[in-house]
Amino acid sequence: MLTSRLFTLLIALGCQLPIAFCQLQFVNPFIGTGGHGHTYPGATAPFGLVQLSPDTRLDLQDWDGCSGYHYSDSTIYGFSHTHLSGTGVADYCDILFMPFVGGARLEPDEYGAHFQKKNEHAEAGYYSVLLDRDQIQCELTATDRVGVHRYTFPPNQTKGSLVIDLRHRDSVLNAHLEVLNDREIAGYRISTGWAKEQHVYFVARFSTPFFSSIVLDMAQNPRLAEPSITSKAIVGLLNFYTNNEPIVVTVGISGVSMEGARRNLEQECDHFDFNKIKAETQAKWQQQLSKIAVEGGTNDQKTIFYTALYHTMLAPNIWNDVDGQYRGRDNKIHPNPGHDVYTVFSLWDTHRALHPLLTILEPKRTNDFIQTFLRQYEQGGLLPVWELAANETDCMIGNHAISVIADAYAKGFHGFDAQEALTAMIKSANQDRLGLKEYRTRGYIPADKEPESVSKTLEYAYDDWCIAKTAQKMGLDSIAKEYFHRSQSYINLFDPSTGFFRAKTNATWYQPFDPYEVNFNYTEANAWQYRFSVPQDVTYLNELMGGPEMFSARLDSLFSTHSKTSGRDQADITGQIGQYVQGNEPSHHIAYLYNYINQSWKTQQRVRQIMDEQYANRPDGLSGNEDCGQMSAWLVFSAMGFYPINVRSYTLGTPWFEKMSIHLPNTRAFTILASGASSKNCYIKNTTLNGKSLFNFWLDHLQMTNEGGELVLEMTDQPIRTAPMITSKSQKRMVATPFVKKGKRSFEQQQEISLGSIDSTAVIYYQEVSENGKTSPVRKYTNSIKVKKSGRIALWSERDGQRSATDTFSYQLLDNQIKAIQYNTMYSPQYTAHGNDGLIDGIRGGADFRTGDWQGFEGVPLDVVLDLGKSKKIKQLTIGFLQDENAWIFFPKMVQVEISDDGKTFRPAASLENEVAVTEKGTLQKDFMLDLYGKKARYVRVVGVAMGECPPEHKGAGHPCWIFADEIIVE
Numbered sequence: 001m002l003t004s005r006l007f008t009l010l011i012a013l014g015c016q017l018p019i020a021f022c023q024l025q026f027v028n029p030f031i032g033t034g035g036h037g038h039t040y041p042g043a044t045a046p047f048g049l050v051q052l053s054p055d056t057r058l059d060l061q062d063w064d065g066c067s068g069y070h071y072s073d074s075t076i077y078g079f080s081h082t083h084l085s086g087t088g089v090a091d092y093c094d095i096l097f098m099p100f101v102g103g104a105r106l107e108p109d110e111y112g113a114h115f116q117k118k119n120e121h122a123e124a125g126y127y128s129v130l131l132d133r134d135q136i137q138c139e140l141t142a143t144d145r146v147g148v149h150r151y152t153f154p155p156n157q158t159k160g161s162l163v164i165d166l167r168h169r170d171s172v173l174n175a176h177l178e179v180l181n182d183r184e185i186a187g188y189r190i191s192t193g194w195a196k197e198q199h200v201y202f203v204a205r206f207s208t209p210f211f212s213s214i215v216l217d218m219a220q221n222p223r224l225a226e227p228s229i230t231s232k233a234i235v236g237l238l239n240f241y242t243n244n245e246p247i248v249v250t251v252g253i254s255g256v257s258m259e260g261a262r263r264n265l266e267q268e269c270d271h272f273d274f275n276k277i278k279a280e281t282q283a284k285w286q287q288q289l290s291k292i293a294v295e296g297g298t299n300d301q302k303t304i305f306y307t308a309l310y311h312t313m314l315a316p317n318i319w320n321d322v323d324g325q326y327r328g329r330d331n332k333i334h335p336n337p338g339h340d341v342y343t344v345f346s347l348w349d350t351h352r353a354l355h356p357l358l359t360i361l362e363p364k365r366t367n368d369f370i371q372t373f374l375r376q377y378e379q380g381g382l383l384p385v386w387e388l389a390a391n392e393t394d395c396m397i398g399n400h401a402i403s404v405i406a407d408a409y410a411k412g413f414h415g416f417d418a419q420e421a422l423t424a425m426i427k428s429a430n431q432d433r434l435g436l437k438e439y440r441t442r443g444y445i446p447a448d449k450e451p452e453s454v455s456k457t458l459e460y461a462y463d464d465w466c467i468a469k470t471a472q473k474m475g476l477d478s479i480a481k482e483y484f485h486r487s488q489s490y491i492n493l494f495d496p497s498t499g500f501f502r503a504k505t506n507a508t509w510y511q512p513f514d515p516y517e518v519n520f521n522y523t524e525a526n527a528w529q530y531r532f533s534v535p536q537d538v539t540y541l542n543e544l545m546g547g548p549e550m551f552s553a554r555l556d557s558l559f560s561t562h563s564k565t566s567g568r569d570q571a572d573i574t575g576q577i578g579q580y581v582q583g584n585e586p587s588h589h590i591a592y593l594y595n596y597i598n599q600s601w602k603t604q605q606r607v608r609q610i611m612d613e614q615y616a617n618r619p620d621g622l623s624g625n626e627d628c629g630q631m632s633a634w635l636v637f638s639a640m641g642f643y644p645i646n647v648r649s650y651t652l653g654t655p656w657f658e659k660m661s662i663h664l665p666n667t668r669a670f671t672i673l674a675s676g677a678s679s680k681n682c683y684i685k686n687t688t689l690n691g692k693s694l695f696n697f698w699l700d701h702l703q704m705t706n707e708g709g710e711l712v713l714e715m716t717d718q719p720i721r722t723a724p725m726i727t728s729k730s731q732k733r734m735v736a737t738p739f740v741k742k743g744k745r746s747f748e749q750q751q752e753i754s755l756g757s758i759d760s761t762a763v764i765y766y767q768e769v770s771e772n773g774k775t776s777p778v779r780k781y782t783n784s785i786k787v788k789k790s791g792r793i794a795l796w797s798e799r800d801g802q803r804s805a806t807d808t809f810s811y812q813l814l815d816n817q818i819k820a821i822q823y824n825t826m827y828s829p830q831y832t833a834h835g836n837d838g839l840i841d842g843i844r845g846g847a848d849f850r851t852g853d854w855q856g857f858e859g860v861p862l863d864v865v866l867d868l869g870k871s872k873k874i875k876q877l878t879i880g881f882l883q884d885e886n887a888w889i890f891f892p893k894m895v896q897v898e899i900s901d902d903g904k905t906f907r908p909a910a911s912l913e914n915e916v917a918v919t920e921k922g923t924l925q926k927d928f929m930l931d932l933y934g935k936k937a938r939y940v941r942v943v944g945v946a947m948g949e950c951p952p953e954h955k956g957a958g959h960p961c962w963i964f965a966d967e968i969i970v971e
Contacts, residue, residue: 023289024282026299026306029122032086032626034071034619036064036574036583039311039626040083041071041122043140043147045281046288046313047342047365050253051083051092052140052147054129058108060090060170060193061955063571068093068169071619076129077112079140080168081147081253082200085314086626087346088572089395091194091388095187095202096168097249099151100161101134106216106235111163124289124310125281136160141278144318145264149249150274153242160247164204164236167218173197177236178228182209185236186258195391199327200253203261207248207272210238248272255343255389256333260321267322288313291361292636296658296677300617305639305656308615308632312354315628316342316369319390327390329380337375339415340368345387346628348396348459348523349585351403353633356644359411360705363665366408367415373401374416377424382431397452397523398459399428403647406466410473410648411701418474425467426479429460436460443737443805444492447503447510447521451850454493454501455523455586458533461490462646465536469647488734490534492805494544496758499554500527505852507795507809508740511834516579517567519830520850524572526565528558528579529586535646538596540733544758548597555593559606568830575614575623577606582614583624588634592643595651595697601683601719604654607638608682611656641672641713642699650704652697654682655713668708677715686714735804738764738797742784746814746842752784753809755795762797762804769794789813814842817868817970824863824941831856833966839864839879845966847923849882849889859960862892862944866970871901874909874932876971879942882964883916883924885954889962890918892944895928899937906941918951942968 032039042053056073057065064070067083068090078098084091098111105111119130127140137152153160164185166175170193177187188201217224218233240247250272252265269277289306297305320326324336342365359366376384376392383401386393402425409418430436435450439460445453465487471479495502495509503510503521515527522530531554534541542551563576574583581587591606614623615635622631637643640662641655655674662670687694690709699711736758743753755764764781771790785793790812797804818840832838833845833855845854855862868874883891891914898906910930946963950956 022286023293023306024124024286026302027124027285027289027310028303028307028617029124029127029310030071030619031304031307031617032311032619032622033067033069035622036571036624037620037622037626037631038064038066038086038088039622040067040069040085042069042079042083042127043125043142043281044314045125045142045144046284047316047318048142048144049318050081050142050145050147051085051314052079052081052142052149053083053127054078055080055093055096055168058169062090063088066090074116075112075114076131077108078163078165078168079138079149081202081251084344085311085628086622086631087628088625089194089393091170091198093169094189094191094198094200095251095253096165097149097251098163098165099131099134099136099138099153099247100163101136101153101157101159102161104161104237105163106218106237108165123282124285126278139274141274141281143268143277143281145252145254145322146269147251147253148269148274148277149251150246151249152246155244157242160240160242162238162240162249164238166234169193172232174230175232175234176228176230177215177234179213179215179236182211185213185238186261187234188258194393194395195388197331197391198389199255201256201258201261202251202253203258203265204249204251205265206238206240208240208243208245210240212239213237246274248274254321255319255327256321256325260323260325264322285310291663292640293661293663294657294659297656301656303617304615304621305635308635311626311632312357312629312636315344315346317344319343319372329376329387329390329392331390332379334375334379337371339371340365341375342369342372343387343389344628345369345384345401346630347384347386347400347404348398349627349630350633351400351407352585352588352630353637353644354629355404356407357633357636359408359413359701360662360664363413364415367413370405370408370413370416370421373405374420374424377420377428381427383424383428394434397434397456399425399463400459402428402463403466406470407644407647409470411705418470422467422470422474422476422479425470429463429467439489440486441805442492442807443489443734444504446505448505448846448851448853451520451848452523454503454521454527455525455530455533457493458490458501458530461487461534462536464489466647485732485734487536488540490537491544491734491758492737494736494758496544499545500531501533502527504739506740506745507807508743508745510852512832514566516565517829518565518570518573519567520852523586524570524584525581525586526567526579528561529581529584531558532590532593533586535589538593538645542597551597552594552599552602555590555602558590566829572624577609577613581624582610583622583631585627585630588630589643589645592645592651592653599721600652600697601721603652604683605719607653608679611635611638612679641674641711648701650699650701652684652687652699654684664705664708666705670704670708671710672713673710674713674715677713680717681715683716683719684713685716685720688712735759735762735797735799735802737804737807738762738781738795739807740795740809743809743811745810746812748814748816750786750788751811752786753793753811754784755781757797759797759799762799764795764797766793766795768792787811812842816840816842817872818866818968819869820867822865822867824865825857825860827855828858831964839966839968840866842967844880845882845925845964847925849884849887849964854882854964854966856889857944857946857963857965859946859948861946862942862963862965864942864968865903866940866942866968867903868938868940868970871936871938873934873936874899874940874970875934876929876931877910877940877942878927878929878969878971879944880925880927880966881944883920883926885918885921887962888950888954888956888959889964890947891916891924891926892946892963894945895930896943896945897930897932898941898943899932899935900939900941901937903939906939909935909937909940918947919953940970
């Protein structure tokens, strides 16, 4: 490998490196900036704090503009210093600079400038664009903590200007800007968005002195022009004499202080030599990219691969200053902890492939990541879930820092306190939040207690397995036993009648069930995509599904069924092959599962298909969000011919190139040879590792990284149907919690309740509890249970001296005045409250609209007719509504009640206006109580008058809003 110094020299001299060495030429930062990739094309150093890139979108609600940029745009509003790579939520884009000529321009529609794609260029560590209106050539590069701009104004212009806009994008909590002299400004921006309190401090220096400056408080009227302002709406204007020389701007940033930003600037870029910084940063990139060398394939494939490798090195981002200080999760400034501190941990995504990849390529950083997790645990009490700029966003699900730690520890990483790590893992897994309490006590999360209950149950089970593996390696057998047992909790949501993991509520399978439906029982997915989300226990999942033949058929059907989904419009479900979704993470391991059932040729065929069809050398070349490197890490691993299903080991797929060499940090190399590999020759005939036959399809991380060596894959165009089966050690099986096969939560007169279990060898027991708390003797379940009164049943199973968790089925006898309900407007299939009787079933909706007990009406009023069975005097009608303005759910403007004797002709009976403002924050519930004063009727029409569209002041202005209702009571 060439040294970093030699790279720097060659690039600075404009030399073209030999193809064998110059991976840099195969990076196309525009891949992922179109479609739904959400990447940015600007300049950054590997894992750098600064991501200096153009911003073409201002609206935070614009999903495809999450990074601030989209390839389809033709207007640039400026160049900001922080960007997120491929996330599904918008944030960052801090400290905006924009050059222009002419009179003062203070607003984005004034300083924004058109550009043409032919005049835009991007490389790793460098970006340039020509702005059409003023013919300004803009160039960007960066060090770890410094953004470097070079603006070349047209020769006919003697003056040029820069606007610094601290209002840009998310909401400002506080900001400051001061002019220190004619070559230096400083300031900060504290904002709230996805990160609730993000601090960015900066110091900017200029190669050319500005002859005038104005700092404006845009919140004041008239605006104040001062050299130093603290406000929520600051714009600065700087004016220069250009003298036909480019203006170079160096901007140091910090999460600590302006003094920290100054130290970062002085240590990393104490000059204005733009080309020198560009060469040094590109040398760093070349050194990073040369860690994997490929031969064979097309130039497009090389570009896709090396751009993917580049994307895996954009995040996490260095967070500490050059002196080691950093802002912690407690929002306090901490001294140098003795290791680098990082931020931007998209762990729900990246625990799957990105972090395992970095254990191979970045062992020092991997240790630092885990040290960062532990500092966050010490300062915030928990391991990170989705941490951003020292803020826990609690975005996405699971506790997957646990998986990252377990994977590293199993691979021999010991650059952290293992005992503290295990303590943090256990504490994070035993919180009473986000469904964890129900998960521990019932063995699963009920859908009416927590949204996304199926996905959370499955992913908590995987995290528990990771805790068990770590404890086992540490020799803590009792802890390992406990968490291995908990890791099987997924079985409590496996429905044997459908073969899918399904939500339960009140011990009963959630109805209606459509495996194609995207709803709030799953995370950005449906039942198809979560059907195989048991990476810790594929062997038993195979058994649950009926054995290898049935398991294979169900894997096949995932890829071969139609790709249409029902229910919610989930933008993340992209890159479909049937119901397989490459554009989102829950599917990423599935193609490799054929290896477990002696059908490895199917893994090879599907993996090759995904690589060839779902990745391309164009702006929309990613099938979904990049998600901080996960989408690309899948491609990097798969192109090398193997993939991590769970901790430490890798299972074989099919390589994309004929030769790939991984240059390991210990100076050894691991080489994959696959002569003749192609779309046609994607099947593996024979496998040898260091000259010996590889009789299974596993690679061990330690063998690969400690010893290096050579993996030889003999490729063919014919499926080889004798590939070895992968097996895993079977644990002592948990006894599954039984479920209610037949029974309603509310009933009239009497009902029969029948119970079931996925385990035919287990015995089901139950105990009845009356409404007043009186308990019956424990009974063995044999036949259906008849009930005539309200109460509940405790139910559990026993097998071989083991007992399952106890579940509860509650039921109530209805004495309902309402005999039938007719809908004039129909509720959304996503929010049904369990069907047409949802408004009159005696079950009240809770504080979370996602848990299934509310009926939701989008863009239309609630309009129902109640049949009381016969004419009756009506004293009062009560109907409950929910408001959650953040979810675009509002109380009705008014509730109107009409009555009728024949169900055809209605007359007004009562009305009640809403008095709660649409701007009220948080989740609100309100019963609208309307007095009818004994008016007599058989039919009652209830109308909740909707706004139809979100109000003008709301973030969803102009879009349909919702009414959520439950329950209607007639007295």
